């Protein structure tokens with residue numbers, strides 16, 4: 163069984179406060195994009211999970227979210243036999259694009275189908291949050307408002323047609339460290355998430371991009387100025403708006419034409435500011 167695990171960007175990311183368990187209350191607009199890892203899942207006779215990944219520095223044991231996801235369902239349903247999983251990564255790692263979360267989501271969907279466990283999407287999403295706050299969204303996909311710690315999801319109309327340029331500098335940011343270094347009372351500009359939803363519903367791309375904001379940006383850009391340089395390059399070469407995704411460091415630019423995006427991609431590649439440059443589109447839930 164072959165599955166695609168799609169990446170996400172955060173069109174808007176606001177943080178409202180910190181909970182007693184250390185997690186943060188968020189309000190985010192999530193968007194799936196057509197950039198993905200590929201998973202090949204097969205049954206095997208012998209029990210256990212055999213995982214292999216195309217990068218040597220990514221763990222293949224319990225530390226991998228794919229392994230955790232497979233184990234969670236296989237233990238609960240006492241599955242006889244085991245699985246062999248091959249993961250081919252294309253989504254940049256520790257990038258703010260939910261690569262690992264999406265791999266875990268695809269694994270839950272795959273194991274459910276392969277062993278005919280009969281779980282509904284809702285039932286899979288309830289289990290997904292045990293693996294990570296973004297994993298339920300990665301099962302749902304499309305355009306959504308995410309609240310709570312990211313697991314309370316409300317679908318939104320698809321965004322107006324646009325093109326998305328990804329630029330990831332050659333640094334990695336830990337999500338946990340980004341949340342820990344956040345100064346909640348010092349947040350100056352909270353993005354207008356409700357206004358963005360209105361604009362999306364009205365098909366107003368200009369309005370939506372004008373309201374985009376991510377409260378992680380000031381802190382992370384303070385540590386890594388290259389993020390600002392990539393944003394500036396995209397915005398001076400045709401992006402309606404360029405912003406950091408999630409806890410960073412990936413920057414995405416929103417364009418209203420493929421030609422403009424391709425031209426900006428060429429300049430970004432030549433600049434050597436970004437290690438990964440990839441032009442793509444949004445993915446819509448049918």
Ligand SMILES: C[C@@](CO)(OP(=O)(O)O)[C@H](O)COP(=O)(O)OP(=O)(O)OC[C@H]1O[C@@H](n2ccc(N)nc2=O)[C@H](O)[C@@H]1O
Pocket residue numbers: 172175184185186187188190257258259260263293294295296297310311312337338341407408409410
């Ligand atoms: C920031 C966001 C925005 O979409 O994405 P990324 O930058 O990771 O892609 C998410 O909130 C990341 O969600 P996810 O990556 O699933 O988080 P988890 O694995 O559950 O948690 C990683 C760490 O982040 C912190 N965390 C996560 C989510 C949340 N609402 N509050 C938190 O404080 C927790 O302290 C935890 O130790």
Ligand SMILES: Nc1ncnc2c1ncn2[C@@H]1O[C@H](COP(=O)(O)OP(=O)(O)O)[C@@H](O)[C@H]1O
Pocket residue numbers: 220221225226227228251254255256257258259260261262263265266335337408410
């Ligand atoms: N399937 C996976 N793909 C990538 N990284 C994984 C995976 N499982 C666990 N990890 C670990 O999680 C960390 C961050 O993963 P990733 O999901 O790519 O970040 P982000 O949430 O910022 O998009 C990495 O340092 C990696 O070691």
